[in-house]
Amino acid sequence: MNENFTMILMRVVRIIVQIGILNIFYYIGVGIVSYLHIPLPGSVIGLLLLALLLNFKLMKVEYIQDGAGFLIGVLTLFFIPATVGIIDYPELMSTTGLLIILAVIASTLIAIYVTGILTQLIEKREVAKKEQAVTIEEGKGELSVD
Amino acid sequence: MIELIVVLGTIGLFILFTKLYQRFPHPLMIPLVTTTIVSAVSLLVFNIPYSTYMVGGEWLQKMLGPAVVALAYPLYNQRAIIMKYKVSILSGIILAMVIGLVTIFVMLKWIGVKESWMLTALPKSLTTPVGMQVSETIGGIPPLTAVFVMIAGFVGAIIGPFVLKYGKIDSAVSRGVAVGSASHGVGLVKLREYGEQELSVGSLSMGLTAIIGAFLCPLFVYLFL
Numbered sequence: 056m057n058e059n060f061t062m063i064l065m066r067v068v069r070i071i072v073q074i075g076i077l078n079i080f081y082y083i084g085v086g087i088v089s090y091l092h093i094p095l096p097g098s099v100i101g102l103l104l105l106a107l108l109l110n111f112k113l114m115k116v117e118y119i120q121d122g123a124g125f126l127i128g129v130l131t132l133f134f135i136p137a138t139v140g141i142i143d144y145p146e147l148m149s150t151t152g153l154l155i156i157l158a159v160i161a162s163t164l165i166a167i168y169v170t171g172i173l174t175q176l177i178e179k180r181e182v183a184k185k186e187q188a189v190t191i192e193e194g195k196g197e198l199s200v201d
Numbered sequence: 202m203i204e205l206i207v208v209l210g211t212i213g214l215f216i217l218f219t220k221l222y223q224r225f226p227h228p229l230m231i232p233l234v235t236t237t238i239v240s241a242v243s244l245l246v247f248n249i250p251y252s253t254y255m256v257g258g259e260w261l262q263k264m265l266g267p268a269v270v271a272l273a274y275p276l277y278n279q280r281a282i283i284m285k286y287k288v289s290i291l292s293g294i295i296l297a298m299v300i301g302l303v304t305i306f307v308m309l310k311w312i313g314v315k316e317s318w319m320l321t322a323l324p325k326s327l328t329t330p331v332g333m334q335v336s337e338t339i340g341g342i343p344p345l346t347a348v349f350v351m352i353a354g355f356v357g358a359i360i361g362p363f364v365l366k367y368g369k370i371d372s373a374v375s376r377g378v379a380v381g382s383a384s385h386g387v388g389l390v391k392l393r394e395y396g397e398q399e400l401s402v403g404s405l406s407m408g409l410t411a412i413i414g415a416f417l418c419p420l421f422v423y424l425f426l
Contacts, residue, residue, distance in 0.1 A: 077267035084270070095415055096330035098269035099408050105273035116277060123274035126267060127400075131233045131390050132215050133265040136258030137329055138237040138351045140344065142244055143251045147348065151314060158308035159325050159349050163356040163383050164364060166301040166326065171370035171379035174293035178374050181289050 073122025207257025272404035279401035293378035301326040325349040328385040331411040339422045357384020358391040377402025382410040
């Protein structure tokens with residue numbers, strides 16, 4: 056067997072095993088949600104749980120990085136069945152339906168625009184504040200003009 | 202048998218349209234749009250009900266669970282930037298949630314739709330599973346909410362880049378928060394192309410929007426409807 060092939064095979068196996076690990080987190084999340092009756096999807100709880108374990112070094116990132124990278128790379132694929140569901144709602148093609156769709160589009164655009172602009176402003180202030188804090192710590196605060 | 206055809210067919214179309222998008226990177230050519238349209242049209246042309254298609258579609262949809270969990274990875278990689286900008290990110294997410302709720306409410310009131318449609322459209326900015334659950338909680342029609350959720354996602358993925366460009370919204374944090382909290386996972390598909398910082402801020406925004414929205418949406422309905 057040539058070496059290249061072995062490497063590819065190893066990588067495929069690693070990705071599959073790691074997707075299995077991610078699935079375990081998903082099912083733990085689903086379990087927590089149904090046990091505590093919280094109105095949140097299990098996947099979001101699984102995400103938070105995994106992020107916490109990684110952050111506190113209770114789990115090595117090497118155990119999931121190839122599988123996670125692969126799944127994120129083909130993320131689109133998993134949304135397609137849900138989006139195709141549009142065909143079950145021909146009433147959306149009525150005047151009211153189209154107006155609601157337009158409202159959803161407009162509302163989303165406004166949300167992206169206003170949030171983006173405001174977040175950028177808040178971000179600049181947050182950075183400025185931090186830099187100011189640093190300057191004061193270094194004893195140069197009195198030299199700032201503004 | 203039908204499972205295999207749907208799964209392999211969708212994967213085939215997806216690979217084909219991903220290749221096509223690499224050659225013609227137009228916003229309307231993103232694989233999510235092209236694959237969805239071709240799949241939907243094929244079902245309509247061959248008169249296949251959505252429920253039959255979903256026998257196989259469910260296999261792919263099930264992968265959404267571990268795929269959402271996988272977003273912990275970019276989140277972990279970018280934890281430094283997230284901690285650095287935590288105030289901006291958190292306030293941006295709450296702003297997006299409130300703006301989204303108020304604007305859709307005012308517009309639908311103005312159009313004069315019946316209450317059940319209003320309740321169906323309110324959770325549009327939440328990721329599909331949460332949006333559907335919230336819709337059920339407040340008295341909307343969950344599968345129809347999923348459709349509005351998808352439309353909000355498409356807007357972020359297709360028109361979002363133009364809004365960011367013309368609004369001169371060019372920091373990773375503001376891009377990630379804006380698209381992630383208004384257009385959830387579908388928007389993330391596009392954020393991925395900007396870079397890992399945008400993607401991680403976006404996935405954090407999607408997750409927190411889902412959590413905050415699960416509480417804010419019912420509260421909003423209680424206060425204003």
